[in-house]
Amino acid sequence: MILDCAVIGGGPAGLNASLVLGRSRRNTVLFDDNKPRNSVTNESHGFITRDGINPKELRGIASEELDKYPDVEIKRQRVINVTKKDQLFMIETDDEEVYKAKKVVLATGLKEKLPDINRINYFYGISIFSCPFCDGWELRDRPLAVIAENSRAFHMAKVVYNWTNDLIVSTNGSQILSIDEKNVLKKKGIKIYEQKISSLIGDNGYLKNISFEDGTTLSREGGFIVPELEQSSSIGEVLGCEFNNQGAIKTDGIGRTNVEGVFACGDTSIIAPSQLIIAAAEGSKAAIGVNAALVEETF
Ligand SMILES: Cc1cc2nc3c(=O)[nH]c(=O)nc-3n(C[C@H](O)[C@H](O)[C@H](O)COP(=O)(O)OP(=O)(O)OC[C@H]3O[C@@H](n4cnc5c(N)ncnc54)[C@H](O)[C@@H]3O)c2cc1C
Structure with a gap:
């Protein structure tokens, strides 16, 4: 047939x-x-x-x-x-x-393809997402991270800021933000972490902390990546x-x-x-x- x-x-x-x-x-x-x-x-x-x-x-x-x-x-x-x-x-x-x-x-x-970060799959889809229009509402006003190793990091941070102003950007070891972009983010109170992430910490898929290779640990309850x-x-x-x-x-x-x-x-x-x-x-x-x-x- x-x-x-x-x-x-x-x-x-x-x-x-x-x-x-x-x-x-x-x-x-x-x-x-x-x-x-x-x-x-x-x-x-x-x-x-x-x-x-x-x-x-x-x-x-x-x-x-x-x-x-x-x-x-x-x-x-x-x-x-x-x-x-x-x-x-x-x-x-x-x-x-x-x-x-x-x-x-x-x-x-x-x-x-998610950023190459220890345990990211454990959190992806529960407290870390890729689309703020899909999941931004559920994470509104929480301490969040934009984790991106590519040039869309700045755009994602601008968009996610709409849902929370307690925001940081982690580039996980990449130098992808221009000086102008960094200045704009800093003016909005968005801190930038360019060091590599060593681990994401939390239970049942819910993020609690981000640990960096330089020993810094930061309290975050969720975030958005740019896959x-x-x-x-x-x-x-x-x-x-x-x-x-x-x-x-x-x-x-x-x-x-x-x-x-x-x-x-x-x-x-x-x-x-x-x-x-x-x-x-x-x-x-x-x-x-x-x-x-x-x-x-x-x-
Ligand atoms: C973590 C996450 C959360 C999301 N949350 C939302 C949300 O809240 N709201 C929203 O609107 N969107 C959300 N999205 C986006 C949404 O999932 C996609 O836009 C949507 O699924 C696209 O639909 P699709 O039919 O094009 O593809 P898919 O839903 O991906 O379906 C494609 C299908 O094709 C099948 N397939 C592929 N190749 C073959 C093959 N060769 N033979 C047979 N079958 C094949 C796959 O198995 C799959 O079942 C989310 C995405 C992610 C990753």
Whole structure:
């Protein structure tokens, strides 16, 4: 059987794309290997009607909603390769199945590389986060740290200051702040720690102290990091999709990439701002794009 569409990635982008495709009576398989970017956190914020929801619960509700649509099937498999032959896509999964589809939606999301700091994974998603719009409210007015080893440290500090003025910046051994940036931060009362962090200290994921290699210890209750981001799948690259300078797959207003028949949505095509509601909306747009292309081909 030839599918109308293969959706690869079952986060909010792929799930919403599948919902709209199912409602458009398009024969769709959604492939997902269940490694979402936000799996480290227990609460998601900022999605109206779902503020504070557990990310797993959000996905669970979405899967139940998709169950209503007979044209949508979910396969809990990783897609390991996609090739285009004539106008059809061959989708190969890690259980050695091959599916054929007329269109492909890439909704594979991003992977994060956290700063190289002892125990950072223990705190990430509980008291240390990467998106102030997602988790700033919960940390408001607390003593916080921006921990960043790259040039986005200054920008992150400016943004986080909106939620607390008890703020420090740690560059963990990097010299990334210019003299002008340092002066602006100092004027706001934001202290800068350029020495390397030796350890993050706290219990159950809740940060209490930051220890530096020079022996300084600082009391902090949470913070924001600036992770390095990369695509969690190379399928877009292998298919020949163009990327923008942030590393996102370039798309138009309805998710079309430069490769005919390949659509992209969610974090895969919008590196920032990355939000569940934006990913879901992009999924909806990509599905409308797929539907429009199929209509044009068959009507
Ligand atoms: C710590 C943290 C907290 C966050 N908190 C919030 C918040 O409170 N509010 C908010 O709006 N946003 C939050 N975000 C951002 C949010 O998680 C992302 O913007 C959102 O998940 C993007 O959705 P997506 O569908 O594009 O990708 P994802 O949710 O990452 O989903 C991609 C899916 O594709 C699958 N996949 C990848 N490659 C393949 C493959 N080859 N085959 C099959 N499946 C594949 C993955 O396993 C994954 O399930 C947070 C992010 C992090 C890291």
